[in-house]
Amino acid sequence: KAIGWYISEYGIAQVSMNLTDISLTPLHIAFDEVCRCAQNRGIRVTGCEIVGLVPKKVLVEAGKYYLEKQQRSIGISEKEIIKIAVKSMGLDDLKPFNPEEKVIEYLLEAENKTTKLIDMTCQAFADETASESPAPGGGSISAYLGALGAALGTMVANLSAHKPGWDEQWKVFSDWAEKGEKIKNELLFLVDEDTKSFNKIMDAFGLPKTSEQEKNIRSKAIQEATKYAIEVPYKTMCKAFEAFELCNAMVDIGNPNSVSDAGVGALCIRSAVMGAYLNVKINASSLKDKVFVDDILQKADDLLMKTKSMEETILTKVNNKL
Incomplete structure (x- = not known):
């Protein structure tokens, strides 16, 4: 589900999406499709923001997707894979994106933190x-x-x-x-x-x-x-x-x-x-x-x-x- 509108105050258009089934439409695929549509109109996506929390799987899949597009190895740490996802989708372009505060699993782990x-x-x-x-x-x-x-x-x-x-x-x-x-x-x-x-x-x-x-x-x-x-x-x-x-x-x-x-x-x-x-x-x-x-x-x-x-x-x- 998506809607788009022009924000005259900032001079940009915004596309707001509610991904109801991420197994059918992953975040990175939705992002790439918006980028494609923008490019067809001679404009570019300047940033992306996730409102609320996100499952870790979403960012890991996105990171691997972009690494493979770049023909880069995906055999790296989870932290680095998520970093690639954040940078590739511009999740930190509008404001800082801290996975520790946005990823559901990381928040749950923090609540039950034990010394390892x-x-x-x-x-x-x-x-x-x-x-x-x-x-x-x-x-x-x-x-x-x-x-x-x-x-x-x-x-x-x-x-x-x-x-x-x-x-x-x-x-x-x-x-x-x-x-x-x-x-x-x-x-x-x-x-x-x-x-x-x-x-x-x-x-x-x-x-x-x-x-x-x-x-x-x-x-x-x-x-x-x-x-x-x-x-x-x-x-x-x-x-x-x-x-x-x-x-x-x-x-x-x-x-x-x-x-x-x-x-x-x-x-x-x-x-x-x-x-x-x-x-x-x-x-x-x-x-x-x-x-x-x-x-x-x-x-x-x-x-x-x-x-x-x-x-x-x-x-x-x-x-x-x-």
Whole structure:
């Protein structure tokens, strides 16, 4: 639904739209159509404004749309994608546009804000790890190493997508970068999740144990928390291992000037998998469900062997190219 009128006070025409179905008519498509109509009349759109709040999905889709029109990689952070959307549609031309105040999801997150390890500075995260607190520990560090490995592979993909003379290949590298960005974000989630799983064990041990009933409840809670504390680092192993494919591809087809970065990414991934493996093993030693333990340790052992093989393969290729 739309209406347009001329505002003599400002000497401009305004088009006001109410997008009733953004799945059918996304914001960026409506904006481009207004731009097209304006151009046909020899004028241009000088700015755009969103009245009220907007779902994050709308701006993310818009940002990716304009990046692809520019033949730029979409494998970048959500923050940067939204920034592209804001600039491309002129959302900050009339007045400042602050996503933290306009995006529904960001406002909801702000209301339920909790302190996260991944929100810390590098210095603060290192200091917190070095403190006498047992968490964050090896599990969270392993997940972060995996995220850094995926980030390095993604960086090489983005550099390759925009390398002069490689214009025809931008989509290939954009797809790789998008895959790496997804893996990176999932591993960043596991950084905090691993510490949470440890805290759940501590909470379970802190339950009362006076009566037999309390002892049974406490014992069950400890076992459930321990099982989860095994599953989280195993997820880290699996997710980090996925990033090997990215780094391997970047060694093969990526910007040759960044081959060492892809190699360092592979080293981070290898350390992430091996570090998470140690956490799986130490937590598995306390679980009474031996069927579960035997199964997950077998899968972890298999993944560890594949990791060592992938690391050797990638580093051999890297060294041959240096």
